[in-house]
Amino acid sequence: MILVTGISGALGGLVHRGLSTLDDLTVAAGSRSGDDITTRRIDFDDPATLSAGLRDVDVLVLISAGYAEDDVVLARHGAVIDAASAAGVRHVIYTGLAGSGDLTTIALPHRWTEKRLAAAPFDATVLRNGLYAEVPVGLAVAGAASTAESGVFAAAFGTGRISVVAREDLAEVAVRVAAESERDLAAGRPSRHAGKVYELEGVTAIGGPDIAEILSESLRRPVRYVPISLGETRDMLQGSGLEPYQITHTLSLFANLGAGLLEASSTDLLELLPSAPRDVRALITDAVRAGGFQSASVNASR
Numbered sequence: 178m179i180l181v182t183g184i185s186g187a188l189g190g191l192v193h194r195g196l197s198t199l200d201d202l203t204v205a206a207g208s209r210s211g212d213d214i215t216t217r218r219i220d221f222d223d224p225a226t227l228s229a230g231l232r233d234v235d236v237l238v239l240i241s242a243g244y245a246e247d248d249v250v251l252a253r254h255g256a257v258i259d260a261a262s263a264a265g266v267r268h269v270i271y272t273g274l275a276g277s278g279d280l281t282t283i284a285l286p287h288r289w290t291e292k293r294l295a296a297a298p299f300d301a302t303v304l305r306n307g308l309y310a311e312v313p314v315g316l317a318v319a320g321a322a323s324t325a326e327s328g329v330f331a332a333a334f335g336t337g338r339i340s341v342v343a344r345e346d347l348a349e350v351a352v353r354v355a356a357e358s359e360r361d362l363a364a365g366r367p368s369r370h371a372g373k374v375y376e377l378e379g380v381t382a383i384g385g386p387d388i389a390e391i392l393s394e395s396l397r398r399p400v401r402y403v404p405i406s407l408g409e410t411r412d413m414l415q416g417s418g419l420e421p422y423q424i425t426h427t428l429s430l431f432a433n434l435g436a437g438l439l440e441a442s443s444t445d446l447l448e449l450l451p452s453a454p455r456d457v458r459a460l461i462t463d464a465v466r467a468g469g470f471q472s473a474s475v476n477a478s479r
Contacts, residue, residue: 178203178204178205178233178234178235178236178359179196179202179203179204179205179234179235179236179237179238179355179356179359180204180205180206180207180217180219180230180231180234180236180237180238181193181196181204181205181206181207181238181240181355182207182208182219182221182237182238182239182240182242182257183207183208183240183242184206184207184208184216185208185209185210186240187344188240188272188344188347188348188351189208189238189240191344191345191348192238192240192348192351192352192355193206195348195349195351195352196238196352196355196356199352199356201360202356202359202360205217205234207219207230209221209222209223211230213229217229217230218230219231219257221242221253221254221256221257222249222252222253224256224259224260227256227257227260227264228260228263228264230260231260231261231264231266232264234261234264234266235266235267235268235359235362235363236266236267236268236269236270236355236358236359236362236368237257237261237266237268237269237270238270238272238351238355239254239257239261239269239270239271239272240272241254241271241272241273241274241286241287241290242254242257243283243286245422246422247285247286247422250286251286251289251290254286254289254290254293255293258290258293258294258297261297261299262297262298262299266299267299267300267362268299268300268301268302268358268362268368268371269294269297269299269300269301269302270301270302270304270351270354270355270358270370271290271291271294271301271302271303271304272304272306272347272351273287273290273291273303273304273305273306274287274305274306275305275306275307275308275340275376275377275378275441276305276376276378276441277307277308277340277378277438277439277440277441278308278433278439280433280438281426281429281430281433282425282426282429283426283429283430287305291303291374300367300368300371300372301371301372302354302358302368302370302371302372302373302374302375303373303374303375304347304350304351304354304375304377305374305375305376305377305378306342306347306377307340307341307342307347307377307378307379307441307444307446308339308340308341308342308379308430308439309341309342309343309344309347310341310342310343310344310379310455310457310460310461311344312339312341312430313339313341313383313387313388313457313461314460314461314464316332316388317330317388317391317392317461317464317465318464318465318468320332320392321392321395321396321465321468322468324392324396324400325396325398328398328399328400328401329400329401329402329403330385330388330389330392330400330401330402330403331402331403331404331405332385332388332402332404332405332410332431333404333405333406333407333409333410333431333434333435334384334385334388334402334404334431334434334435335385335404335434335435335436335437336384336385336404336435336437337384337433337434337435337436337437337438337439337440338382338383338384338387338434338437338439338440339382339383339384339430339434339439339440340378340379340380340381340382340439340440340441340444341379341381341382341383341457342377342378342379342380342381342446342454342457343454343455343457343460345455346377346446346450346454346455347377349450349451350375350377350446350449350450353449353451354370354375354449357369357370358370358371375445375449376441376443376444376445376446377444377445377446377449378441378443378444378446379441379444379446379454379457380441380444380446380447380454381454381456381457381458382440382441383457383458383461384402385402385404386402387458388402388461389401389402391458391461391462391465392465394462395462395465395466396465404435407428407431407432407435410427410428410431411424411428414427414428
């Protein structure tokens with residue numbers, strides 16, 4: 178049996194749905210809000226739920242339990258690894274962070290978790306996921322309204338570019354690795370993915386001028402990119418509703434981006450995807466147009 182954690186989240190939900198379409202596999206869903214009827218209760222903050230939740234599981238797809246301070250994330254991941262060891266889970270597939278993010282503040286819990294997995298009694302595969310395309314998509318959509326008025330896209334990209342990947346592509350890789358691992362175990366052989374660390378960096382790098390160009394095409398008006406400082410960005414983030422640790426992580430990403438450290442040089446993504454990666458530029462364009470900014474701009478020009 179395969180169990181996918183965090184199925185109420187975007188990535189976990191995609192992975193679970195993808196695996197559930199495969200008729201030859203038994204797939205269970207795990208969530209902290211699970212009812213233990215249709216969805217197993219897997220609450221990383223309540224280790225008592227983990228023993229029962231991991232019963233009869235051969236392959237565990239462990240979706241990173243981020244969205245908290247580092248010490249909380251470490252405790253969550255450590256509890257799951259301990260419970261998986263005690264429950265006799267045979268293979269754990271962990272969704273972590275790509276190597277290009279090594280110097281960001283979000284890297285610490287991922288690298289710590291990788292070390293814990295390497296020392297565990299079960300086999301493990303680490304999917305080092307690239308940064309989601311939602312980063313430039315979100316910036317483009319958030320700035321579209323003001324950009325439509327001013328013709329300026331302002332962000333703390335500096336002159337750097339960030340390699341990003343569609344979440345759906347990462348889910349497809351996780352589905353393949355989990356399915357093949359379960360089939361290998363059922364056939365009485367170790368998983369072909371055991372002990373592997375896959376770098377799933379995006380094949381497309383996006384910078385400030387690229388987003389400005391996309392906005393220009395979508396809004397039907399000239400748009401130029403204007404870099405802003407990290408200090409200005411911090412001021413903008415204050416009072417935005419983000420938790421303090423989220424502001425820290427966001428500024429760290431921008432700092433690394435501006436320093437030119439978030440552009441990937443290699444990736445295993447193409448070898449593991451069943452088809453070509455999704456077009457990141459198209460994702461940004463579609464998101465902007467879905468907000469109605471294109472039609473508003475066109476109507477204004479008539």
